[in-house]
Structure formats: structure tokens, C-alpha cells
Amino acid sequence: MARTSVEAERREQILEAACHVLSEIGFRSLRVSDVAKRARTSTGTVHYYFATKRDLVHAAFEYNFDHSLGRRRPILDAHEHPRDRLRAFVESYLPADEVTIRAWAVWVELWCEALHEDDLQELNERVYGEWRRIMAGVIRDGQDQGCFREGDAVVLANSLIGMIDGLAMQVLLRSRSMTVERMRAVCDAALEGLEREVRHAS
Amino acid sequence: MARTSVEAERREQILEAACHVLSEIGFRSLRVSDVAKRARTSTGTVHYYFATKRDLVHAAFEYNFDHSLGRRRPILDAHEHPRDRLRAFVESYLPADEVTIRAWAVWVELWCEALHEDDLQELNERVYGEWRRIMAGVIRDGQDQGCFREGDAVVLANSLIGMIDGLAMQVLLRSRSMTVERMRAVCDAALEGLEREVRHAS
DNA sequence: ACCGTGTTTGATCGACCAGTCAATCAGCAT
DNA sequence: ATGCTGATTGACTGGTCGATCAAACACGGT
Numbered sequence: 001m002a003r004t005s006v007e008a009e010r011r012e013q014i015l016e017a018a019c020h021v022l023s024e025i026g027f028r029s030l031r032v033s034d035v036a037k038r039a040r041t042s043t044g045t046v047h048y049y050f051a052t053k054r055d056l057v058h059a060a061f062e063y064n065f066d067h068s069l070g071r072r073r074p075i076l077d078a079h080e081h082p083r084d085r086l087r088a089f090v091e092s093y094l095p096a097d098e099v100t101i102r103a104w105a106v107w108v109e110l111w112c113e114a115l116h117e118d119d120l121q122e123l124n125e126r127v128y129g130e131w132r133r134i135m136a137g138v139i140r141d142g143q144d145q146g147c148f149r150e151g152d153a154v155v156l157a158n159s160l161i162g163m164i165d166g167l168a169m170q171v172l173l174r175s176r177s178m179t180v181e182r183m184r185a186v187c188d189a190a191l192e193g194l195e196r197e198v199r200h201a202s
Numbered sequence: 203m204a205r206t207s208v209e210a211e212r213r214e215q216i217l218e219a220a221c222h223v224l225s226e227i228g229f230r231s232l233r234v235s236d237v238a239k240r241a242r243t244s245t246g247t248v249h250y251y252f253a254t255k256r257d258l259v260h261a262a263f264e265y266n267f268d269h270s271l272g273r274r275r276p277i278l279d280a281h282e283h284p285r286d287r288l289r290a291f292v293e294s295y296l297p298a299d300e301v302t303i304r305a306w307a308v309w310v311e312l313w314c315e316a317l318h319e320d321d322l323q324e325l326n327e328r329v330y331g332e333w334r335r336i337m338a339g340v341i342r343d344g345q346d347q348g349c350f351r352e353g354d355a356v357v358l359a360n361s362l363i364g365m366i367d368g369l370a371m372q373v374l375l376r377s378r379s380m381t382v383e384r385m386r387a388v389c390d391a392a393l394e395g396l397e398r399e400v401r402h403a404s
Numbered sequence: 405a406c407c408g409t410g411t412t413t414g415a416t417c418g419a420c421c422a423g424t425c426a427a428t429c430a431g432c433a434t
Numbered sequence: 435a436t437g438c439t440g441a442t443t444g445a446c447t448g449g450t451c452g453a454t455c456a457a458a459c460a461c462g463g464t
Contacts, residue, residue: 006411112314416454
């Protein structure tokens with residue numbers, strides 16, 4: 001080895017740029033040269049680390065996922081009580097700040113592309129599975145402690161996640177009828193529904 | 203005028219083809235020649251009716267919306283009771299048959315593109331508004347008749363719609379943890395939640 | 405200093421494709 | 435028949451962009 005490897009650093013720099021460009025203009029309009037420019041390097045270098053544009057974007061999707069998950073971990077750890085935990089977790093998904101909005105935008109690109117690419121469907125499966133696993137876990141904890149109502153935790157998690165995805169989509173599209181505030185209200189109502197009725201399931 | 207116009211017919215034929223291609227391979231991979239081939243015509247003809255590829259795809263998005271709405275009208279009309287109406291309406295959005303799946307796929311393309319195009323955000327606003335208006339109306343009717351629980355009908359509609367969008371997305375992505383059957387179950391649970399409180403009342 | 409390997413560059417190539425256009429066709433009127 | 439105009443065609447052009455590559459560079463070991 002003739003020099004210390006810069007690979008990890010450079011890859012991250014490029015992937016970060018790719019995510020930024022993706023969130024800004026989308027996969028359809030994304031040019032390798034855009035990513036190179038954003039990463040302050042050349043198209044040659046981008047291709048040195050990622051053989052094809054497809055590889056680059058797929059890696060960016062994965063990078064976006066890893067980062068999103070990483071950002072949530074401290075949020076989960078910060079709360080003891082399942083109710084606070086779930087609330088903080090849901091709150092962290094509201095497209096309220098720029099970082100979260102960008103992450104959502106990349107996410108949507110992944111969805112769109114995954115409709116026609118099996119590899120990406122698998123990535124989505126991993127991601128969605130992870131998220132569902134975490135949320136169902138928190139819900140189950142809460143149920144054990146008697147602070148959430150009974151019912152299949154997986155079904156409840158799926159409902160919540162589905163709702164968050166769908167609502168976030170509309171917020172991202174700047175729908176006048178679905179602002180972040182409104183989304184927060186709807187999520188709050190859903191969470192209250194989970195918390196209040198501590199009896200009969202169906 | 204030297205001959206009866208074929209414009210309406212030809213436009214529809216091309217838009218139908220465009221939607222089909224969109225649902226099949228997405229906007230990013232869509233070539234004007236793909237649409238022409240699917241419509242059994244030439245690229246020249248496609249450009250005769252749609253100045254640019256962008257115009258074509260935007261028109262296709264609108265066409266997809268009009269059709270989706272048109273398909274729902276008879277479904278709504280077929281039921282008298284708000285509960286049945288809402289159930290049938292929600293059921294009609296499950297990505298269970300090919301037509302509905304294709305419509306959803308085009309829808310996702312619209313979302314994705316609309317993230318970076320103001321025109322399309324407006325289209326989404328119209329569409330989403332229409333859908334929300336219909337659903338909130340049914341819910342309000344049900345509340346007036348005492349068969350749905352109380353609560354802001356718009357918030358309830360938004361929750362339901364959001365959930366449907368998010369869940370449908372995962373179904374489209376062939377998630378193992380979110381099949382159509384599971385989605386139906388989750389939606390049923392949500393609808394029962396709406397209906398429940400009145401089961402034993404009045 | 406020199407070598408070897410890892411890294412960077414940007415000019416260049418080749419493929420692809422939206423959009424143009426000149427030519428042609430098809431229906432209707434007179 | 436003839437002329438008019440809407441409709442259709444597909445070859446062609448101009449531009450774009452992913453990917454390649456030869457050359458240069460940077461670092462660390464010897």
C-alpha cells in the first residue's frame with residue numbers, strides 16, 4: 001500500500017452530494033456531472049468509485065437510509081417511557097426541517113424507481129422492515145406496560161407508518177390542505193387514539 | 203374543415219398509451235417512441251398532438267386522474283348507506299387489480315415529478331383536494347346519521363387518505379410485510395374504529 | 405531520489421433521443 | 435376531378451450525457 005486510503009471519505013463525499021442533487025432535482029434530471037460538481041470533484045472521480053450512474057444512485061439510496069436510521073437512534077435512546085419514545089420517533093419523521101425534507105425526497109425517488117427495479121424493492125423491504133420492527137417494538141413495550149391499547153402491534157405499526165408516509169408525501173408536495181402542522185395534528189390524534197382506549201380490541 | 207376531427211380520439215389513444223408506458227417503466231425511462239409504438243402510431247404523430255415530451259406526460263397525469271375519478275363515481279352511487287359507501291370507496295383504492303395498480307404507479311410518478319415541478323404540485327392539489335372532499339363528505343354524512351364517531355371529518359379523511367397512500371405504496375413495492383390482504387385488514391380496522399362507538403348506541 | 409500504487413482529471417467517444425420537417429396521405433367540399 | 439387542409443410518417447439533426455482512457459499526480463516505502 002503506497003498511501004492511506006481516501007476511499008471511505010471520498011465515497012461518502014460523493015454519496016452526500018448525490019443525495020443532495022437527488023433531493024434537489026430527482027433521479028430523472030440527475031447528471032453525473034451534477035454530482036461531481038456538488039462534490040467538488042470530476043466525473044472521472046465519480047466513475048472511479050461508482051462504475052455506473054445506476055450504482056451511484058443505488059448507493060445513494062442506501063446511504064440515505066443508513067443516515068436516516070442513524071439519526072433516529074439517539075432520539076429513541078433519549079426517552080424511557082414508550083409513549084414519549086413513540087411520540088419523539090414519529091415527530092422525527094415530520095418533514096419539518098431541511099435535513100428531514102431532503103431525506104424524504106430521496107426516499108420518494110427510491111419508491112418511484114423501485115417500482116421498476118427488483119434490487120431497490122429489496123432495499124425498500126429491508127428499510128421498511130427495519131422501521132416497522134422498531135415501531136412495533138415500541139408499541140409492544142407500551143402495551144406490556146399498559147399505556148397503549150391492545151391490538152396486533154404489527155398492524156398498529158403498519159397503520160401508523162402508512163399514515164406517516166402518505167401524509168409526508170402531501171406535505172412534501174406543499175399541499176395547502178396538508179401542512180406540517182396539520183400532519184402533526186393528525187399524527188397526534190392517531191397517537192392519542194393508541195394511548196387512550198386501554199380496553200377491548202377487535 | 204375538410205374532415206371530421208380525430209383529435210379527441212387520437213389524443214386519448216396516445217394518453218392511454220402514455221399511462222401504460224409510465225406504469226410499466228416510469229417517466230425516467232419513458233421514450234416518446236415507446237408511447238408511439240404502444241399507441242400504434244409514429245413519434246411524429248405524438249408530437250403533432252403534444253408539443254413536447256413534458257406536455258405529453260403532464261397530460262397523461264391529468265388523464266390518469268380523470269379516469270380514476272370517473273371509475274369511482276359509479277362505486278359511490280351504488281351505495282346508499284355512508285358506511286357501505288366509505289367501505290366500497292376505500293376498497294376501490296386497494297391495488298388489487300391490474301387497472302388500479304397501473305393507476306397507482308402513474309400516481310407515484312406524478313408525486314415524484316411534482317416534487318420538482320410547480321405545475322404538477324397544482325395538479326396534485328386539485329386531485330388530492332377532490333379526493334379529500336369526497337371522503338370528508340361521506341364521513342360527514344355518516345356522522346350526521348350517527349353511524350360514524352364524532353371528530354373533525356377533514357382530519358379523519360386526511361388520516362384515512364394518508365394511510366391508504368402510504369400502504370398502497372408498500373403494496374406496490376411488493377413488500378412481504380404489506381400485501382393487499384394485509385392492507386385490506388389494516389383499512390378494515392381503521393374503518394371499524396370509525397364505526398365502532400356507534401355499534402351499541404342508538 | 406525513485407518506484408509503485410492509488411487517485412484524479414477532463415477531453416473524447418459513441419449512443420441515445422427529443423424534436424423538426426419535407427413529403428405524403430386522406431377525407432370533405434365544390 | 436380538383437383543391438384544400440388536417441393528419442401522418444419516419445428520416446434526420448443537434449444536443450446531451452454516460453462512460454472511457456491516457457496521462458498526470460500524490461503519497462509512502464525503500
